[in-house]
Amino acid sequence: MSFLKELFSTKINIAGIDIGTSLIKIIQLNKTAPDKYQLVKVVLNSTPAALIKDGIIIDTKALGENIKQLISTNRFNINKVVASVSGQSVVMRPINMPQMSDKELQNAIRFEAERYLPYSVADAQIKGIILRKSIEGDEKNMEVLLVAAPNEMVKKAEETMKLAGLSVQAIDLEPFALLRTLRLSVDAETFSRTIALIDLGANTSSINIYKAGVLRHNRTIGLAGNNFTKVIGQSLNLSFGEAEKIKKDKGIIRLEGDATPLNPTAMRIFNVITPIISELVTEIQRSFDYYRSRYRGESVDLVVLSGGTSSFKNIDAYLKNELGISCQIAKPFKNVNTVNCGFPAEEIEDLSPALVVAAGLAIREFV
Ligand SMILES: Nc1ncnc2c1ncn2[C@@H]1O[C@H](COP(=O)(O)OP(=O)(O)OP(=O)(O)O)[C@@H](O)[C@H]1O
Ligand SMILES: [Mg+2]
Secondary structure, X not given: OHHHHHHHOOOOOEEEEEEOOOEEEEEEEEEEEOOEEEEEEEEEEEOOOOXXXXXXXXXXXXXXXHHHHHHHHOOOOOOEXXXXXXXXXXXXEEEXXXXXXHXXXXXXXXXXXXXXOOOXXXXXXXXEEEEEOOEXXXXXXXXXXXXXXXXXXXXXXXXXXXXXXXXXXXEEEHHHHHHHHHHHHOOHHHHOOEEEEEEEOOOOEEEEEEEOOEEEEEEEEOOOHHHHHHHHHHHHOOOHHHHHHHHHHHOEOOOOOOOOOOXXXXXXXXXXXXXXXXXXXXXXXXXXXXXXXXXXXXXXXXXXXXXXXXXXXXXXXXXXXXXXXXXXXXXXXXXXXXXXXXXXXXXXXXXXXXXXHHHHHHOOOOO
């Protein structure tokens, strides 16, 4: 029986692919037992310049070709991919609507969406997800997550995958991918609490708040690693590439009360990035305030950071001090066997915060 099953079943090998503004991340994870995974393969590669703008792929052909090369050079044995779209034009927002069936909702949401979208409803893919069928103190209404992305953004992502010779299993949204990885990497008690997962990327950062595994807030802001690199480059008169390097090697946030002297370059970097990190704190506070006002004084219990910029030295300790909330850097592979992934353990640990989205895409079909 099992022999026949093996003989006739075509194994689906899926990879998660996160096309960031700065890095393309491709990951394959295998499920070895319930809630147990093995990291089979990881690829991180610079995204060729100017191929993506504001989350929309500009040159599908060039990017598709680039991904095709990465897949073949790294000998991926996959037949499907899960990719994602992201950026400031992806809208995910809880709203209250009259109680109705799911089928009615998918029609009604298009009318409701009009006032929340910065683009025409006719040009968008829109979906409503029922979060709560009834709301305490507001009996006639239910809570719905309005999800929308421009058609063009989704179309270009699909086209790129096809041009890369890959078959698309799904185009997902980053907050759902982040949540899947979070579930895999924290204990059940922690997961049941209110967690803000903040993905600090290169072009944008996203602030996501989940309560007991349900997305309740999502906002994308145009403040991320590239802003650091640009001011460092201007201040030290360096090219973008040189500024990137010095940011990673020498950049550090000096914590209040820490009297340890910084060398002149580190001090200069710290001075020029201070206004940016202050602005980041203000934006995070704004999201937390909105959350508190929508959910009657409920607050965030824990902040988890992901994305490449979460590796900026001391950013976790700084945010913990400023927000007054415990803050940790994501460990997506805490419960994943990484021994045969092709990277030494220490290296994969250092890279892993940038791989949270890709990991969540890679396990989409397993959970
Ligand atoms: N050790 C480090 N210190 C500081 N910054 C770092 C470090 N490592 C990576 N970064 C920054 O992380 C960013 C890349 O992160 P990530 O891969 O999450 O972005 P992305 O997904 O490509 O971008 P986006 O999501 O905005 O499209 C870059 O700005 C890079 O400079
Ligand atoms: Mg990203």
